[in-house]
Amino acid sequence: MDSENRTRRRIVVGGALAPFADGLRSELAVQGYAADTVADHVHLLADLSGWLSDRGMVVANLTSVAAREFLAVRRAQGRQRGVTDRALAPILGYLRGLGLVPPPTVPPPTTAVELLLTNYRRYLVRERGLADSTVKHYLRSARVFLAWLPGTVDRSLPQLSAAQVVEFVRDWNASRRSTANDMVTLPSLRSVLRFLHVAGYVPAALAGAVPAGRGQPRNLRRAVRSDHVQAVLAGCDRGSAVGRRDYAIVLMLTRLALRGGEVARLELGDVNWRAGDLTIRGKGGRVDVLPLPADVGAAMADYLLRARPTSPARTLFVTTKAPFTGLAVPTITGLVAAACARAGVSRFGPHRIRHTVACGLLADGASMEEISQLLRHAQQRTTAIYARLDESRLAELALPCPQGAPR
Incomplete structure (x- = not known):
């Protein structure tokens, strides 16, 4: 008492x-x-x-x-x-x-590495227009690469060679404990090498020295079995607030092939209930309007009316614990993984769901252009990875041979 x-x-x-x-x-x-x-x-x-x-x-x-x-x-x-x-x-x-205390400040860079990373961050944000989560991953990978260099950056970078780049990739690959595809390290290494060359830190263009890596090719083995997806959806307890939220998110991923970051960025105003469409903010500031499937709309409405806590956040989905803020991208990945564990199926994430939707469309006879439109790829060469699964589809991406061109 x-x-x-x-x-x-x-x-x-x-x-x-x-x-x-x-x-x-x-x-x-x-x-x-x-x-x-x-x-x-x-x-x-x-x-x-x-x-x-x-x-x-x-x-x-x-x-x-x-x-x-x-x-x-x-x-x-x-x-x-x-x-x-x-x-x-x-x-x-x-x-x-309340405007009573100064805004947070970031300490200025004090070392050559921190100054370089500050410039690299500015390049990723201003020149490339990358999402915050991607910038974070790329900076982390860049820091690992710079720490691997044999000397200080001001001495090592002007003498950097293609052989050293390959050696770093070999060392990184040998130190990996996971056999899963790495979607960040090699692309981020190419990115930082391009920046280092453009910014004058490295005299030679070395991005091409980065091996393609085993994570590049995609094939049907990465597609999730349809019964596993259904088991994950069925395993969401739609009588609870968490279950309603997770069911709406997983269903949205499976029906619209969204990226985890796109789900996290969804705002209440992005849903046009009268027109039945949804505004998606994708990579590089791209904005698309997609039709809202009836079952996805019903799941979203069920969450908003019965499960979403009162929150000043404008994001559609929020955390289940105070303060009720928007979900981070790792949270989206984590809740899908937790749903897999509840359903007793092998773990998968938003990207594999997205890949599964594309493979399903390919199997149903959809064209490369249709798949590219749904996945909202900026370039069709990105969609071409799915054409490798069906050689007959490669013809759809081939440019016509110029007629009458001089030989």
Whole structure:
């Protein structure tokens, strides 16, 4: 009973942040946090306010640097809770939303590698228009490659050779524990080599030295069995909020061949219920409008009416735990994997579902152009991987021989 009274007792916040305690309580409650979690955050707010007051600081002094210093002090004191950036994020997010504290800042690069990666990030975003998740993966792979170089980047890159690129790929392949196809490392290596050449770090164009790799060819063995897909759909508990959400997502993947990132980016306003269509934001800023199948629309409506928690997020699908924010791409992949485990079938993800839809269309006699339109490929050469499964379809992609051309 005493512990219950202590939990319910109102926390008194003094100091510079005292005027914002009630607002933080209300904001966290709206976001769906449990009462105990709200109390923990208000306790942390009280500690932060006292720390500011002890140093004669005001709210506007709460910069990213000051926040990191506060957390470092708590860790040095042996505190076990409220010692990470994630723990402090709801408080800082609330105060920044009120315009009271400065926006988060990223420390400037201090090494040659960090400066190079900063320039590479700018290239990926501004020149290539890649999605945030792709940029993250490419930067991680670039960091691994740069760390592999025998010396500092300013000495190694001007002397980089094709033989070294091949040697890195061999070392990377030998160190891999998984036999699954790697969809990131080799493409990202080609990308960073192109950037290094264009930006003048490397004198020679070495992207072509990267081997094609075993992950390049696609064939029917990657297609998911239809009974496995049906088992995964049937295994979603449509009586629960999580099950309704997961069923709508998996069904959308199987019917529209969407990428995981495209599902994560879907917003409430992208669904045109009257016209029966769906706006998809794909790779490279591409926007397409697809017909909304009736069964997918029904699953989405069931989720929105009976399972989606109240949230300020504009994304169609949100997390099931507070704060109710949009889903990240790894979450989409993870929930599909969890659905496979529940159904007792071999694990697969959004990309294999997408591949399965394309293989099914190919088997049903769809043209390469039709498959390309559904998959929303920017170039038909990407769709050509499916033509390899049926040599008779290769003729659809062949250019006509010029007539009367000089020999």
